[in-house]
Amino acid sequence: MSVVLLAHGGGGRLMADLIREVFLPRLESPELARADDSALFTPPPGRLAFTTDAFVVDPILFPGGDIGRLAVCGTVNDLAAGGAVPLYLSAAFVIEEGLPLEVLSTIVDSLAATAREAGVRVVAGDTKVVPHGKADQLFITTAGVGCVPEGVSVSGHHARPGDVVLCSGALGDHGMAIMVARENLGFVGHLESDVAPLNDLTAALHSLGPDLHVLRDPTRGGAAAALNEIAAQSGVAIQLHEEAVPIHAPVRVACELLGTDPLTVANEGKMLAVVAPEAADAALAAWRDHPLGREAAVIGEVLEGPAGRVQVRTAFGTTRILDRPLGEQLPRIC
Amino acid sequence: MRLVDEFRDAEAVAGLREAIARRLSRPAKIMEVCGTHTMAIARAGVRQLLPPTVSLISGPGCPVCVTAQGEIDAFLALGECPGVVLASFGDMLRVPGSTGSLETLKARGTETRVVYSPMDAVRLAAASPEKEVVFFGIGFETTVPTVAAALLEACRLGLRNFSVLSAHKRVPPALAALATDPELAVDGFLLPGHVSVILGLEPYRFLAEQHQIPCAIAGFEVTDILEGILHLVTQIADGRAALANQYPRVVRPEGNPTARALMERVFTPTDAVWRGIGPIAASGLALRPEFAPWDARQKFALDWDRFANVPEPPACRCGDILKGIASPHDCPLFGRGCTPARPIGPCMVSSEGTCAAYYRYQIG
Amino acid sequence: MCLAVPMQVKRVEGHDAVVEQAGAALNIRTDLLDEVAAGDYVLVHAGYAIQRVDEDEARETLALLRMFGIDTQTGQTTDATG
Numbered sequence A: 001m002s003v004v005l006l007a008h009g010g011g012g013r014l015m016a017d018l019i020r021e022v023f024l025p026r027l028e029s030p031e032l033a034r035a036d037d038s039a040l041f042t043p044p045p046g047r048l049a050f051t052t053d054a055f056v057v058d059p060i061l062f063p064g065g066d067i068g069r070l071a072v073c074g075t076v077n078d079l080a081a082g083g084a085v086p087l088y089l090s091a092a093f094v095i096e097e098g099l100p101l102e103v104l105s106t107i108v109d110s111l112a113a114t115a116r117e118a119g120v121r122v123v124a125g126d127t128k129v130v131p132h133g134k135a136d137q138l139f140i141t142t143a144g145v146g147c148v149p150e151g152v153s154v155s156g157h158h159a160r161p162g163d164v165v166l167c168s169g170a171l172g173d174h175g176m177a178i179m180v181a182r183e184n185l186g187f188v189g190h191l192e193s194d195v196a197p198l199n200d201l202t203a204a205l206h207s208l209g210p211d212l213h214v215l216r217d218p219t220r221g222g223a224a225a226a227l228n229e230i231a232a233q234s235g236v237a238i239q240l241h242e243e244a245v246p247i248h249a250p251v252r253v254a255c256e257l258l259g260t261d262p263l264t265v266a267n268e269g270k271m272l273a274v275v276a277p278e279a280a281d282a283a284l285a286a287w288r289d290h291p292l293g294r295e296a297a298v299i300g301e302v303l304e305g306p307a308g309r310v311q312v313r314t315a316f317g318t319t320r321i322l323d324r325p326l327g328e329q330l331p332r333i334c
Numbered sequence B: 001m002r003l004v005d006e007f008r009d010a011e012a013v014a015g016l017r018e019a020i021a022r023r024l025s026r027p028a029k030i031m032e033v034c035g036t037h038t039m040a041i042a043r044a045g046v047r048q049l050l051p052p053t054v055s056l057i058s059g060p061g062c063p064v065c066v067t068a069q070g071e072i073d074a075f076l077a078l079g080e081c082p083g084v085v086l087a088s089f090g091d092m093l094r095v096p097g098s099t100g101s102l103e104t105l106k107a108r109g110t111e112t113r114v115v116y117s118p119m120d121a122v123r124l125a126a127a128s129p130e131k132e133v134v135f136f137g138i139g140f141e142t143t144v145p146t147v148a149a150a151l152l153e154a155c156r157l158g159l160r161n162f163s164v165l166s167a168h169k170r171v172p173p174a175l176a177a178l179a180t181d182p183e184l185a186v187d188g189f190l191l192p193g194h195v196s197v198i199l200g201l202e203p204y205r206f207l208a209e210q211h212q213i214p215c216a217i218a219g220f221e222v223t224d225i226l227e228g229i230l231h232l233v234t235q236i237a238d239g240r241a242a243l244a245n246q247y248p249r250v251v252r253p254e255g256n257p258t259a260r261a262l263m264e265r266v267f268t269p270t271d272a273v274w275r276g277i278g279p280i281a282a283s284g285l286a287l288r289p290e291f292a293p294w295d296a297r298q299k300f301a302l303d304w305d306r307f308a309n310v311p312e313p314p315a316c317r318c319g320d321i322l323k324g325i326a327s328p329h330d331c332p333l334f335g336r337g338c339t340p341a342r343p344i345g346p347c348m349v350s351s352e353g354t355c356a357a358y359y360r361y362q363i364g
Numbered sequence C: 001m002c003l004a005v006p007m008q009v010k011r012v013e014g015h016d017a018v019v020e021q022a023g024a025a026l027n028i029r030t031d032l033l034d035e036v037a038a039g040d041y042v043l044v045h046a047g048y049a050i051q052r053v054d055e056d057e058a059r060e061t062l063a064l065l066r067m068f069g070i071d072t073q074t075g076q077t078t079d080a081t082g
């Protein structure tokens, strides 16, 4: 089995081969193929959005996705949450020597396919190989550029009392799939990451114009972290209705077994939206029409205060405060 | 979820709530002994369902929270032995000993592994013969039999690179210590359902019979907890003390004798220190001498006495807080030296412990 | 003190079993129970079945709960404790 060698990162012939054989044919990008030092393109009219994210995930291949798909979705979704239409990506690979070429190819394949699915082009790239033990198999950093259409203005600062909080689908799939796969917890089947590019889903809300206030993808720290950020940025309180939050049954069971709150578990294919109350029905309908939003739901509302507080209303009419989690979620026994 | 969702019925909750309110006119303090009850009570907002006369006090909490600093120090010290992998339940990762936590040790390069089941640690040892896997045995009687079974499996497989550092705790001696404390200001005990699955009813009878403390064993769904509280307020209102079992679907009078036999085969009672509370006689469990090859204390010649004498933080008032005679504000460390991110006593270590709740919800 | 979830036994092989609840399946050990059979509900803690769930007892508790539920609608008193 051929593996990536330190020499593949040495700038010599092996590196040229790696780029020619593994990266270029898969990414099908004229900008990359030119092999110039930077990609040149004409910006579209309007405001530009620009973001970057580094991806480290263990395992790099997981149920429902892999680090390549994740690296595209993470950046595309950050652009989408900024109200932008994503256009171009860069991707930088830090490879630990010894990574099987086959695995690398699979991941680049997946990255390329996801970019096509999202309608973005990878226009710049870089590869470095580090000695064994200096990285964990593969790290990918992507950056992305997008343009924000006229009339769209979303920000974590825009939530207002009376607004409605929507969620594009079931929460907790990604984080539980990763936890279960990484810690080898003996779970069998049924837990799959939701990793998906959401730019099409967010674009479906652009027609709401000024009624679309906030978009946020609840990744690390889950919905709990995302909603706490919004509540703090906007100086409002947010109330969730526990029963209204969609959570897939197997995820719920896994969370109960492992002592995890699904609201604090990471998602990579879900979007939260805060919209004006009069636009809530239209927003929900637009999401439910979309293949990635079939399980979309209204999950809560924005309250006057206390500023920065997120609370959950239970089926029994009680409330509890939803904090952002302290750190990484780990399986617990009590 | 079958056998789960049925016990979260909103109408039954409303009915139980009314029944509790109707039953009691005088104020009553009920201690939920178990940390998982504390968490479940916070999650469902049970306090908001109770009349102002009924207040809940969080008891000794979870086995993780009461693990003594010295026990954690001992486990962390083992990380310095060559080839050792420290395996632990995830709950333990951030709980600090006197010098650091498993999390900080891991960051500095010690090989650690979070497991969901003690059997995962045995499998790890079987798969890596070049490594020495040390499992941190924490937990009450619910968890102890699983560790005993895993250890016996390691014996059966002839694994010599697996050992257990036992910091297990026993619930009945802690309850006895509480019950005999003249300062205890509690009118009833909500007893831990899952410990009782193993122990059965017998070990609790003395609470009602000798100490006249009303007791109810309860499950962990919201209706279970409310029904347990209803049992308690009924006894309190009637001025009697009995042992009620609200959780008969898994708590049999005799408990689980098979699990107890495994536990007793591997472990034997020993004195132990509870974090923030102090020493309680016969409240810990050590491996029996015949399991010395799998006992990390013996195997690594740990100077156990030294670790057993690591002082608990003197200012911590947890001991009084969970007896119901002090509030977190009486503690000089509250919010200063002791916060959820850097907890000192068990009431802060547990995310729903009394101090953590006071800190988070800015009570008082 | 201890998280445990009822799950249904699907397969048993020696001391190993596969249990399932609402689509989540898990490999567990059954060392702590004398008898387990496919179809049983067991309480799972730390990867072990620690007890069989007695479904008759569960039904009785539920029947009691239903009475409390009905009470709120009719406003009657139930004395169901003992």
Ligand code: SF4
Residues within 6 Å of the ligand: B276, B315, B316, B317, B318, B321, B328, B331, B332, B333, B334, B335, B338, B339, B343, B344, B345, B346, B347, B348, B349, B355
């Ligand atoms: S604030 Fe910290 S040190 Fe003080 S009683 Fe609570 S847990 Fe102990």
